Amino acid sequence: MARVGFIGLGNMGGHMARNLLKAGHEVIGFDLSASALEAFVAAGGKPARSGVEAAQGAEFLVTMLPAGQHVRDTYLTQSGLAAATAPGAILIDSSTIDVATAREVAAAMPRPMLDAPVSGGTMGAENGTLAFMVGGPKDAFDKAQPIFQAMGKTIVHCGGPGNGQVVKACNNMMLAVTMIGTCEAFIMAENLGVSAQTLFDVTSKATAQSWAITSYCPVPGPVPTSPANRGYTPGFAAALMHKDLGLAQQAAADANMQASMGAQALAFYQRFVAEGGGGKDFSGIIEMLRKG
Helix, strand or coil, rough: CCCCEEEECCHHHHHHHHHHCCCCCCEECCCHHHHHHHHHHCCCCCCCCCCHHCCCCCCEEEEECCHHHHHHHHHHCCCCHHHHHHCCEEEEEEECCCCCHHHHHHHHCCEEEEEEECCHHHHHHHHHEEEEECCHHHHHHHHHHHHHHEEEEEEEEEEECCHHHHHHHHHHHHHHHHHHHHHHHHHHHHHHHCCHHHHHHHHHHCCCCCHHHHHCCCCCCCCCCCCCHHHHCCCHHHHHHHHHHHHHHHHHHCCCCCHHHHHHHHHHHHHHHHHHCCEHHHHHHHHHHHHH
């Protein structure tokens, strides 16, 4: 078992750290939130007073932070953070950030670094079924397998530094576009007298089949575990989808292309968040679409 430093014990990171503890790893955690740190300690984790203290002697250092600026500040501003880890340690950043920052930070580190954003939301984090999209050195990826396997189910090496963030941006752009189309189809069926269950029974097994239908159906009933059945309490908040679509547009600009459908999806989620939907699950955008 490994000594793991963990910085960022919020809605996602807290569950991820607890799964590392369940797997038998020694986890030293830090978070600016006292309540998050208390919950981590209650689960058996060891508290640290700073990020550098959490990193001290760690064989693996995992960070789960809100945005690129936080990642930059944590790794580039906190003197000695990476150097405090054990010789040969692997740095793993599971934050969802822009590609340029991921590559810049990795290049500046004295230890091998993996960008490893996740998909699966808080339910996936809690259940240990996250999908990891990992960029960085293949030998570091191979060495980190026991850490990833404690927190996730699908772990894919996507290539060099920053490539995990590229794949995450593509994944969430596709998800957002699919969810909006799915919501509009269920509204159309409803307005024309076809029940949600009937549409689900067909589309969940026909050519329109998607995760947005079979796992996250945006209307109550057909998929009992979907957020639609709990008032759109988030598994993945609309505000986070809005953030990720902005990152996808930034990536598209870096690729010298126009991602037109992604841009339209960003406009929809920007409106949904502006109207107060940011704290709801991203599938809750169906409520806005119903109003036209």
